[in-house]
Amino acid sequence: MTFIEKLTKIWEKNNSLVCVGLDPDIDKLPACLKEKDFPIFEFNKAIIDATADIVCSYKPQAAYYQGQNADVELKMTIDYINENYPEVPVILDVKRGDIGSTSEMYAREAFIRYNADAATLNPYMGTDTLKPFLDYADKGSVILCRTSNPSSCELQELIADDAEIYKHVAKLSNTKWNYNNNVMLVIGATFPGELKTVREICPEIPFLVPGVGAQGGDVEAVLKNGLDANGYGLVINSSRGIIYADSSENFAQGARNATIELNNLINSYR
């Protein structure tokens, strides 16, 4: 089964467009976990067990593991999802992009070492840097288009040949880069107008949408502008808003409640 097929199945089965971002900061974990051998993994595991029936994917952010010397816990987390909830795809948020021979090593990191279903990619260096990922036909390549952060306008909104740079990325993603029909795009919830524009350019490509929750994106506008013709097409990520919803020992139930709340809000606009 390809990544896109897996995503399509889970959207329907769980009736959810919610992706939980697994970005655990060791300094923010509940006190009850701090003495554990693998506190980050235990934190993720409890949240996964509490939410796997109401999400469409998990998105571990590699920086939190690689910055905290917790590569092992990233591996344990993805293995745990694959073993216990194989129907839920894992998007490894790595934002890689490098020359071909190097990119092959990064694809190996995401798809072989960590066995993720998809990985996020940075398009600044162009086709040959994306190709080693795109060539994994069953895996997803999730390409940065219009990112959710404030300074994203500096390059992404520059206009060349009558189109902003992010539109060039959208067009390439819908054509040249989608030869295996395995491309997704990252478009921030903080820019709903751009979501609409890119949906027009790419009617069938799923969007990974960060920026609801802590970053302030408008859920109604995201749904109105981003859904595909089938009423799906969106993977709406929340990280801090879900994983830190409750800082007590009941954090997993808190994460479940926050996920349900977000999912209900999303589904009320579908």
Add this chain to the structure above:
Amino acid sequence: MTFIEKLTKIWEKNNSLVCVGLDPDIDKLPACLKEKDFPIFEFNKAIIDATADIVCSYKPQAAYYQGQNADVELKMTIDYINENYPEVPVILDVKRGDIGSTSEMYAREAFIRYNADAATLNPYMGTDTLKPFLDYADKGSVILCRTSNPSSCELQELIADDAEIYKHVAKLSNTKWNYNNNVMLVIGATFPGELKTVREICPEIPFLVPGVGAQGGDVEAVLKNGLDANGYGLVINSSRGIIYADSSENFAQGARNATIELNNLINSYR
């Protein structure tokens, strides 16, 4: 001492603009190393010992370690350089770029976990994604400008407001992003005309120049177009051309010979 000061000192001391890229592919290591406990580290260590007096920096490419489950050997490699050749700066090639809170974790990865002197960064997401790195005033932020790979033209050469995107990156790097005077730029040796253009925009910023050797860049054109007013300003990287110069048990001497050859060629045009 800041990264730029360290670089300036070693350029003079070793009379070298050569950076050795430490991109070890386990399948390409000399047979004599394959039974070692840490073959990648042993390979790097021998090359470092053979070249530390004739280089201006080392550039380990993170993908080769993270793709081959060799994070420990990356750490051992950088620790070895810092302990034995503290005068030689280490540029960790990671090409990171992410929203602020995530970028802080990546900066921690490069500068705390691995204790590198500088890290490469992708500018596609803009200022707030670079700032967590730029804020480490003593460390170097090496920003992708005009990369050496064939497809780099797709976005980097698009023209907005009468300037190619890579020129916008160069201008931002010379002004807004250089508030701690710790910015370098990546410009491929395969585009010597662009090297000249960016040198005009950024007279004092050092350039990391990949693409000589295996990628075919022209050393004479690089020197002619890229040197700064002091006859320095370039960190010219070769990876495969040096580390695989000799595939026998004499690989370290082969790497030294290749480094001397490249350094002599470079210095003949200075």
